[in-house]
Amino acid sequence: MTDADGLRGKSVALIGAGNMGLALLEGWAAQDLVSVSVVEPQPSQRLQALCAAQGYALNGAASPCDAVVLAVKPQALDAGAAAAAPFVAGGAVVVSILAGKRIADLAARLPTQAVVRAMPNTPAAIGRGVTGAYASAATSVAQRGLSDALLSAVGGVEWVDDEALIDVVTAVSGSGPAYVFYFAECLAAAGAEAGLPAALAARLARATVEGAGELMRRQPETGPDELRRRVTSPGGTTAAALEVLEAPDGLAALMRRAVAAAKRRAGELSG
Numbered sequence: 001m002t003d004a005d006g007l008r009g010k011s012v013a014l015i016g017a018g019n020m021g022l023a024l025l026e027g028w029a030a031q032d033l034v035s036v037s038v039v040e041p042q043p044s045q046r047l048q049a050l051c052a053a054q055g056y057a058l059n060g061a062a063s064p065c066d067a068v069v070l071a072v073k074p075q076a077l078d079a080g081a082a083a084a085a086p087f088v089a090g091g092a093v094v095v096s097i098l099a100g101k102r103i104a105d106l107a108a109r110l111p112t113q114a115v116v117r118a119m120p121n122t123p124a125a126i127g128r129g130v131t132g133a134y135a136s137a138a139t140s141v142a143q144r145g146l147s148d149a150l151l152s153a154v155g156g157v158e159w160v161d162d163e164a165l166i167d168v169v170t171a172v173s174g175s176g177p178a179y180v181f182y183f184a185e186c187l188a189a190a191g192a193e194a195g196l197p198a199a200l201a202a203r204l205a206r207a208t209v210e211g212a213g214e215l216m217r218r219q220p221e222t223g224p225d226e227l228r229r230r231v232t233s234p235g236g237t238t239a240a241a242l243e244v245l246e247a248p249d250g251l252a253a254l255m256r257r258a259v260a261a262a263k264r265r266a267g268e269l270s271g
């Protein structure tokens with residue numbers, strides 16, 4: 001069964017269609033298999049056009065759905081849950097992408113215990129995100145499958161079996177795109193310091209990150225360690241740089257500290 005089959009004939013409500021909600025909606029529209037009701041107080045022109053083209057109900061009457069996706073800002077949880085409730089009656093699973101909101105926070109405000117907590121990341125906007133997800137014990141296998149299919153519309157989905165691990169997912173892939181952008185900035189700055197015109201260094205660094213990412217994507221069976229070894233001749237220039245990056249206080253140590261800091265902060269925000 002493909003993810004698209006998992007959406008066939010399903011009805012879904014989307015509460016909040018800002019950046020992330022709209023990305024999900026565009027992913028579902030591309031699959032053309034799902035009937036959607038959208039609740040959004042300030043619909044953008046893009047949202048209105050998409051709903052009109054797909055025949056999705058926008059701010060219409062609520063009726064029970066198979067799944068409700070909650071995509072409001074975390075601080076709007078109370079209002080979002082109230083808007084979701086009439087769609088939930090009848091046994092829907094609720095999929096929340098609200099950063100820092102725990103299953104217990106969500107279930108306390110919703111007329112169901114079947115809740116999935118998900119953490120997507122920004123490349124979802126181009127269908128290339130990755131989402132970490134955790135399902136409450138009350139979520140059935142079928143409801144988890146439907147949630148997986150809905151989240152898969154914007155990229156890969158990885159399930160964890162301990163809710164606490166969502167904080168680590170947040171620290172690795174949720175915040176991860178910013179680490180990669182910062183890497184590109186640092187590479188450009190180092191290139192400029194070493195003598196390149198700044199704009200040229202920025203272009204080189206950007207294209208390098210883009211190209212290396214694409215190479216990795218096209219070789220899913222090959223680990224990044226192997227890809228790295230293939231471009232590192234003994235005694236060569238790459239080896240000289242990697243010796244610095246691999247030092248005890250090098251990149252691995254920095255990433256460990258960075259991920260630990262993000263994980264700690266995620267725990268504080270959901271606490």
Ligand SMILES: NC(=O)c1ccc[n+]([C@@H]2O[C@H](COP(=O)([O-])OP(=O)(O)OC[C@H]3O[C@@H](n4cnc5c(N)ncnc54)[C@H](OP(=O)(O)O)[C@@H]3O)[C@@H](O)[C@H]2O)c1
Pocket residue numbers: 015016017018019020021039040041042071072073074076079080083097098099100119120121122174
């Ligand atoms: N962007 C990311 O990379 C990312 C990654 C992981 C998780 N998330 C999570 O995704 C959620 C949404 O983020 P976002 O960047 O998409 O935020 P956003 O662009 O602000 O979208 C939220 C939308 O929900 C609407 N809304 C507010 N109250 C509502 C209500 N009661 N009923 C229906 N809609 C309501 C907002 O409308 P108004 O503008 O009128 O308030 C807004 O259009 C957040 O909880 C965030 O933690 C985002």
